[in-house]
Amino acid sequence: MQGTPDITLIGGGIMGLLSARELALAGLTVTVLERQKIGREASWAGGGIMLPLYPWRQDASITTLVNASLTLYPALTETLHGATGIDPEYLTSGLLITENPDYQAAQQWCQRNHTPVESAPESLLSRLNGPFDHPLWLPDIAQLRNPLFIKALTADLHAKKVTLIEDCVLQGVRCKNNRITVLTTSQGALPVNHLALTTGAWSGKLWQTLWPSAGPTTLKVQPLKGQMLIFDAPPGLLAPMILAGDRYLIPRKDGKILAGSTVEKMGFDKTTTTPAKAALTDFALNLLPDLKPWPITHHWAGLRPGSPNGIPIIGLHPTINNLSINCGHGRSGLIMAPASARLLTDLICQRTPIVDPNPYQLNAQTL
Numbered sequence: 487m488q489g490t491p492d493i494t495l496i497g498g499g500i501m502g503l504l505s506a507r508e509l510a511l512a513g514l515t516v517t518v519l520e521r522q523k524i525g526r527e528a529s530w531a532g533g534g535i536m537l538p539l540y541p542w543r544q545d546a547s548i549t550t551l552v553n554a555s556l557t558l559y560p561a562l563t564e565t566l567h568g569a570t571g572i573d574p575e576y577l578t579s580g581l582l583i584t585e586n587p588d589y590q591a592a593q594q595w596c597q598r599n600h601t602p603v604e605s606a607p608e609s610l611l612s613r614l615n616g617p618f619d620h621p622l623w624l625p626d627i628a629q630l631r632n633p634l635f636i637k638a639l640t641a642d643l644h645a646k647k648v649t650l651i652e653d654c655v656l657q658g659v660r661c662k663n664n665r666i667t668v669l670t671t672s673q674g675a676l677p678v679n680h681l682a683l684t685t686g687a688w689s690g691k692l693w694q695t696l697w698p699s700a701g702p703t704t705l706k707v708q709p710l711k712g713q714m715l716i717f718d719a720p721p722g723l724l725a726p727m728i729l730a731g732d733r734y735l736i737p738r739k740d741g742k743i744l745a746g747s748t749v750e751k752m753g754f755d756k757t758t759t760t761p762a763k764a765a766l767t768d769f770a771l772n773l774l775p776d777l778k779p780w781p782i783t784h785h786w787a788g789l790r791p792g793s794p795n796g797i798p799i800i801g802l803h804p805t806i807n808n809l810s811i812n813c814g815h816g817r818s819g820l821i822m823a824p825a826s827a828r829l830l831t832d833l834i835c836q837r838t839p840i841v842d843p844n845p846y847q848l849n850a851q852t853l
Contacts, residue, residue, distance in 0.1 A: 488608050489515070490677045490678065491508075491514075491515040491516055491517040491649065491678075491679065491680070491731075492509075492515045492680065493505050493509050493512040493514050493515070493516045493517070493577075493680050493681075493682060493834065494516075494517050494663050494669065494676070494678045494680070494681050494682070495509075495516065495517070495518045495519070495681075495682045495683075495684050495686075496517065496519050496656050496680075496682070496684065496685055496692070497519075497520065497521075497683065497684035497685035497686055497813075498518050498519070498520030498523075498524040498525060498650065498652070499519075499525060499527050499528060499529040499681065499686050499819075500525065500528075500529035500544070500635075500636065500680070500683065500823045501529075501686065501812050501813065501815070501819065501823060501826060501827065502518050502520070502640075502684035502812075502818060502825035503518065503524070503525060503529075503636070503639045503640065503643060504639065504823050504826075505682060505684055505812055505826075505827040505830050505831065506516065506564065506643055506648050506679070507600060507639065507642065507643060507646065508828055508830070508831035509536070509648045509831050509835075510643070510647070511646075512523070512650050512831055512835050512837075513535065513614075515589050515647075516559055516648045516649070516836075517648070517649040517650075517651065518643075518648065518649065518650050518651065519651050519654040519656065519669075519671065519676075519731060519844060520650070520651065520652050520653075521653070521654065521656070522652065523652050523653075523797050524578060524640055524650055524652055525635070525636035525637075525639070525640060525791060527686060527687070527788060528686055528687065528712075528789055528790050528791065528819060529632060529636055529686075529713065529786065529819070529820070530632055530633050530636055530788070531679065531712070531746055531786055531788025532632045532712075532788065532819070532820055533629075533632075533633070533714065533734065533736050533746050533747065534629045534630040534631055534632050534635075534699050534736065534773055534788075534820060535581065535627070535629055535727060535729075535734065535821070536556065536559065536627055536628040536629060536820075536821050537551060537552070537581060537624070537627045538632060538817070538821060539591075539732065539734075539817060539818075541585075541595060541599075542588065542591045542592050542594070542595035543588070543591075543665075543716055543798050543820070544795075544796055545795050545796065545845075546670075546795060547779075547797050547845035547846065548797060548818060548822070549595075549599060550825060550841050550842070551798070551820070551822040551829075551841065552822055552823045552825075553599060553822050553826035554824075554828070554840055554841050555821055555822055555823065555824040555825040555826075556821075557562045558825065558828070559628070559630075559840050560576065561810045562662060562686060563576040563630070563635070563638075563822055564576075565613075566635075566638040566639060567636075567638065567640050568640055569641075569642050570638045570641040570645075572634060572637050572638035573638075574631060574634045574635040574638050575629075575630065575631040575634055575739050576596065576628055576629075576630050577628060577629055577630075577739060577740070578625075578626060578627070578628045578629075579628065579629055579725065579726055579727055579737065580623065580624060580625040580626070580627055580726040580727065581623075581624045581627035581726065581727045581729060582606055582610050582611075582621065582622075582727070582728050582729070582747075583606075583621065583622045583624070583729045583730075584606075584611075584614065584617070584618050584619070584621045584625050584678075584728065584729065584730040584773075585617065585618065585619040585620075585621070585730060585731060586614070586620040586621065586730075587618060587619055587620070589619075589620035589622075589848065590723065592622060593622075596624070598603060601624060601626065601627075602624065602625055602626050603622055603623070603624050604623045604625065605621070605622065605623065605758060606621035606622060606623045607627075607724075607766055608727060610623060610674060610756070612715070613774065613775075613777065614728065614773055615689060615772055615773055619810070623726075626673075627727065629736055630638040630819065630820060631718050631738060631739070634740050635820075635825065639810060641688040641775075643668040645752070650824075651673065652794060653672070653673075654671050654672060654673045655671060655672040655673055655695060655782065655786040656669060656670075656692065656695075657670045657671055657672065657695075658670040658695070658696060659681070660731075661723075662808070664805055664806055664807050665806065665807050666678055666806060666808055666809055669681070678808070679808065680808045680809075680810070680834065681808060681810075681812070682809075682811065682812065682834070683809070683811045683812070683813060683814060684831065684845065685755070685812075686789070686790075686791040686813055686819075686828075687707065687708070687709035687710070687789040687790060687791040687792070688709075688754075688791075689705050689791060689799075689811070689813040689814065690704055690705045690707040690708055691754075693705040693707075695750055696801065701743070704791060705799070705811075705813075705814075706794050707751075707791050707792065707793050707799070707813055707814045707815075708751070708791075708792050709753060709754055709790070709791070710748040710749055710750070710751060710787040710789065710790040710791075710792040710817075710819075711748065711749075711750040711751070711755065711756065711787055711788070711789055711804065712746065712748055712749060712750070712759055712787065712788055713746070713747060713748045713750075713751045713759065713762040713766065713786070713787045713788055714744060714745065714746035714747045714762070714766070714781055714784070714785070714786060714787070714788075715742075715744075715745050715746075715747065715763060715766050715767065715770075715777045715784060715785040716742050716743065716744045716745070716782065716784045717742065717743045717770065717777050717780045717784050718742060718780055718782075718783045718785050719737075719741050719742060719743045720739035720741045720779050721739075721740060721782040722741065723737070723743065723776055723777070723780075724737040724776075725737060728773065728774070729771075729773075730773055731795045732749070733745070733746065733747065733766070733769050734746060734747075735770060735773065735774060742783075742829060743770070743774075743777065743780075745766045745767070745770040745802065745815050747763050747766075748766070749790075749817075750762075750764070750844075754789065754790065756787045758763070758785050758786060758787050763785050765781065765783075768774075769781045790815075790816055790817055790819070791814050791819065792814070793814030793815070793816060794805055794814075794815040796817070796818065797845060798811060798812070798813065798814045798815040798816075798819075798822060798826060798846055798847065799811055799812075799813055799814045799846060799847075800812045800826055800829050800830055800843065800846040800847075800849055801830075801832075801833060801834055801843060801846055801847040801848045802834070802848070803848055804848060809829060810833065810834055811848055812826055812827070812830045817830075825840055825841060827839060827841045829843060
């Protein structure tokens with residue numbers, strides 16, 4: 487790494503990578519430090535539905551970031567595909583939600599947010615087992631294949647001369663006059679101009695490591711384990727994504743069908759478990775009996791960055807003049823990522839923000 491970059495980001499998941507891209511597009515030199523391998527945590531493990539699960543049950547500030555991101559995603563994925571030759575598989579496959587006890591709230595949310603919604607057609611329900619409760623069909627909801635998106639994004643960052651450093655663990659910071667001056671890492675001491683934490687589920691733990699004198703005060707981000715599995719099904723077995731309760735099926739372009747997911751408070755344990763595999767398998771085969779002949783080829787787990795009420799933390803530190811943060815997106819990190827990265831860049835560069843930053847600020851509610 488030559489010279490001190492304008493921005494150093496800690497965390498090479500989707501938040502760090504998209505933030506790095508936005509900052510590079512703003513003309514800044516950028517380095518990303520990743521404790522393991524780039525993009526291989528929650529960003530790699532997720533399902534890729536381009537809608538939060540039941541967004542009408544979530545805070546309006548989440549919808550704000552979702553809507554802003556949805557305006558960015560089509561051009562972003564097309565640009566990455568064209569620049570790198572890697573197809574992120576951004577597909578409008580539609581989403582069928584089988585159970586909607588809050589049917590009116592769902593309809594009103596879709597109307598307010600210009601999301602087409604219809605009563606579920608019989609042709610979609612006929613191959614599924616219920617229960618059904620006011621099933622809804624959202625035909626315009628898209629999906630993204632997380633690993634391919636990360637691969638394309640990483641290749642694009644290399645082309646933009648963003649420095650990506652893997653296997654680099656942040657161990658401490660040196661501060662002077664309310665500014666971070668040096669990072670101590672497993673690869674040595676690194677000077678910084680501005681530090682941004684895009685550290686996902688590890689944000690709260692890292693905060694305690696860097697500022698232990700804060701005592702019980704900490705960043706309120708904790709890991710939420712999610713286990714998923716995939717069936718080696720043929721193309722055409724399932725066309726739309728299906729959301730049933732808190733679990734879902736996602737058909738990929740090549741026919742494989744992903745089934746997810748659990749939500750477990752197990753600390754930083756990413757071990758897959760037999761009970762979770764059995765529960766996900768039973769869910770998938772009961773909902774879609776046509777899956778029974780097809781084998782499960784992979785079972786994995788990831789750690790989502792949970793935050794209070796699922797509202798992400800995006801902003802500048804109130805007292806450390808060259809520190810910012812972009813984390814805590816819970817189960818909806820992928821869908822909020824482009825707007826979150828743009829907002830962070832807007833704040834660092836003192837530009838007009840893409841959305842009102844106030845709901846996401848680092849303040850007494852998030853510390």
